[in-house]
Amino acid sequence: xxxxxxxxxxxxxxxxxxxxxxxxxxxxxxxxxxxxxxxxxxxxxxxxxxxxxxxxxxxxxxxxxxxxxxxxxxxxxxxxxxxxxxxxxxxxxxxxxxxxxxxxxxxxxxxxxxxxxxxxxxxxxxxxxxxxxxxxxxxxxxxxxxxxxxxxxxxxxxxxxxxxxxxxxxxxxxxxxxxxxxxxxxxxxxxxxxxxxxxxxxxxxxxxxxxxxxxxxxxxxxxxxxxxxxxxxxxxxxxxxxxxxxxxxxxxxxxxxxxxxxxxxxxxxxxxxxxxxxxxxxxxxx
Ligand code: C2E
Ligand code: MG
Ligand code: MG
Ligand code: MG
Numbered sequence: 668x669x670x671x672x673x674x675x676x677x678x679x680x681x682x683x684x685x686x687x688x689x690x691x692x693x694x695x696x697x698x699x700x701x702x703x704x705x706x707x708x709x710x711x712x713x714x715x716x717x718x719x720x721x722x723x724x725x726x727x728x729x730x731x732x733x734x735x736x737x738x739x740x741x742x743x744x745x746x747x748x749x750x751x752x753x754x755x756x757x758x759x760x761x762x763x764x765x766x767x768x769x770x771x772x773x774x775x776x777x778x779x780x781x782x783x784x785x786x787x788x789x790x791x792x793x794x795x796x797x798x799x800x801x802x803x804x805x806x807x808x809x810x811x812x813x814x815x816x817x818x819x820x821x822x823x824x825x826x827x828x829x830x831x832x833x834x835x836x837x838x839x840x841x842x843x844x845x846x847x848x849x850x851x852x853x854x855x856x857x858x859x860x861x862x863x864x865x866x867x868x869x870x871x872x873x874x875x876x877x878x879x880x881x882x883x884x885x886x887x888x889x890x891x892x893x894x895x896x897x898x899x900x901x902x903x904x905x906x907x908x909x910x911x912x913x914x915x916x917x918x919x920x921x922x923x924x925x926x927x928x929x930x931x932x933x934x935x936x937x938x939x940x941x942x943x944x945x946x947x948x949x950x951x952x953x
Contacts, residue, residue, distance in 0.1 A: 788822020
């Protein structure tokens with residue numbers, strides 16, 4: 668097949684494949700190294716209550732800077748970790764670090780916030796997952812309500828028994844369940860209403876293309892339906908004032924995006940919480 672597209676292309680095609688798999692193998696090897704050395708960091712991105720405009724939660728986002736490869740984005744290494752048996756180790760580290768940091772904020776008597784943690788469906792497949800999360804929360808003297816777990820629909824839609832068991836049990840114990848990247852997959856709201864989901868996170872592709880197509884109408888319909896199902900709605904990717912105006916008019920509950928702050932080290936969040944007067948959290952200067 669590749670031969671028919673001409674010599675030059677054939678050459679390029681085979682070379683780039685070889686290069687790709689070599690790079691991939693190197694990445695997996697470095698990732699193993701990073702897992703062994705816990706060479707990760709957590710950044711936190713503000714989540715703003717649209718009524719009070721206070722910072723009410725942060726999303727924990729994992730960061731990895733390899734000594735040889737430099738910065739590798741989670742969009743790149745999380746799927747690799749899932750394929751190569753490393754996501755549990757990384758996921759456990761993330762949960763532990765997020766809980767530890769939240770406890771630090773709590774004991775500093777700052778305005779109280781929640782922390783949202785991204786969970787891979789592979790983690791939810793583990794029979795002991797709920798028990799371990801509860802033990803972790805207890806160890807850091809946190810309530811289940813302090814933690815939001817962000818899941819994507821891909822892992823949920825298959826309806827695996829163990830995944831469902833964990834999901835229901837976590838929800839029953841008081842952990843908030845958020846469905847991440849909503850709108851990018853195939854699930855309908857009518858399917859989701861049967862699952863214990865508290866929060867719908869609308870994928871940022873809807874917000875970023877707001878003015879271009881029917882996304883505004885779709886967004887408005889999603890928010891209305893989510894509310895009628897008793898869910899809160901978070902918009903991710905809120906980048907400018909026009910996004911904010913639209914989402915406010917549509918009654919979106921929570922906002923996340925560069926307009927309010929990029930993912931940043933814990934100290935930046937501490938500083939913001941220290942300076943936050945109720946109701947005065949404003950978009951950060953550009
Ligand atoms: P996500 O959970 O949907 O996280 C939101 C992503 O959107 C983050 O990318 C964030 O930096 C980015 N973002 C936030 N606001 C804006 C905005 O206004 N404009 C634009 N253009 N982007 C914005 P990030 O940190 O690169 O993470 C990418 C994905 O990697 C996450 O998507 C999540 O699926 C995954 N991920 C990150 N950390 C973890 C983790 O600890 N565990 C797991 N399982 N997955 C993680
Ligand atoms: Mg997320
Ligand atoms: Mg998301
Ligand atoms: Mg997303």
